[in-house]
Amino acid sequence: MRPWCQNGADGVSVIFDFSGQARAVELRLLSGRGHYETVVRAVMQAARSVWISTANLKELMVEDGRAVPGRARTASRQSYRSVIGVFAELVARGVELRILHGGPPSRRFRAELGNHPGLMASRGADGSRGLEMRLCPRVHFKAVVVDGAMVYLGSANWTGAGLGAKGAGRRNFELGVVTGDDVLLDEVQALFDGVWRGAGCRGCRLREICPAPLDGKSSRKSGP
DSSP: OOTTEEEETTEEEEOSSOOOOOOOOOOEEEETTHHIIIIIHHHHTOSSEEEEEESSBOOOEEEOOSOOTTOOOBTTBOOEEEHHHHHHHHHHTTOEEEEEESSOOOHHHHHHHHTOTTTTTOBOTTSOBOOEEEEOTTOOOEEEEETTTEEEEESOOBSTTTTTOSOTTTSOOOEEEEEOOHHHHHHHHHHHHHHHTTTTOTTOTTGGGOSSOTTSOOSSOSOO
């Protein structure tokens, strides 16, 4: 068994507190704009799945590389669009898209999401679900998994300032790593999926303030 799993009466369950074994892993260190060039671009080019975990969830403007008739693209004349439009295109291609977040999305994110009313209910060409979002107040880990083949772990939230989408004088100072290591991918995806399906809700001391516990049970105590 992996250190983050254990056998139980109801099958394999996730362990949320563990320390893995030390071993050599091939990875790349990212800083600043490197987050955009590596993580955001990988998300935009995803073929099968994108899982995002973030404490803060905000609108993100990305460079629009689509050709526009009659308009020449230059370094000084770059156009931008909302990443939610990219999400809509991914879902239309059948890409599984999950966002696990620790706080309510920003006002601008919610407003842009409103411009795509079918996004969260839509199904791709292969019958896959649309954008899925789940909130857990205890989520603070930042991770992005693309196609089950690349994982980002670091300090950056899913925001323009965090992922290097803003200018050099406005973006945050962030550090992170990316790798295609199979063991790390398994560990991160197991933790993500465990939170996603509510495996961490049992015994949670924040249930009383949780708007919608992910195990589907009421957050309110019964009785007067």
